[in-house]
Amino acid sequence: MSLKDQVKGTADEFSGKAKETAGKVTGDKQTEAKGKAENLAGKAEQAFGSAKDKAAELTGTIADKAKSSLDEGTDNVKDSE
Numbered sequence: 001m002s003l004k005d006q007v008k009g010t011a012d013e014f015s016g017k018a019k020e021t022a023g024k025v026t027g028d029k030q031t032e033a034k035g036k037a038e039n040l041a042g043k044a045e046q047a048f049g050s051a052k053d054k055a056a057e058l059t060g061t062i063a064d065k066a067k068s069s070l071d072e073g074t075d076n077v078k079d080s081e
Contacts, residue, residue: 002056005049013042 016038023032 002049002052005052006046009042009045009047009049011042012045013039016040016042 016035018035020032020035020039023029023035
């Protein structure tokens with residue numbers, strides 16, 4: 001899921017950095033600018049992947065706690081009968 005985003009982001013970041021460097025070396029401002037943009041897009045994609053991981057982790061934790069509370073409440077009802 002998010003690992004795919006992180007891997008693609010890393011690839012885009014490195015590719016962008018290479019283009020940026022090539023643009024600087026050759027004096028091609030357009031290639032340099034495209035490289036910077038690709039590099040930043042890669043960093044954003046990595047951050048998005050990390051955010052998806054955190055959200056999934058948090059959602060799982062909340063679901064586990066809700067289930068635990070529900071189970072505990074059900075046990076308490078059964079005990080009181």
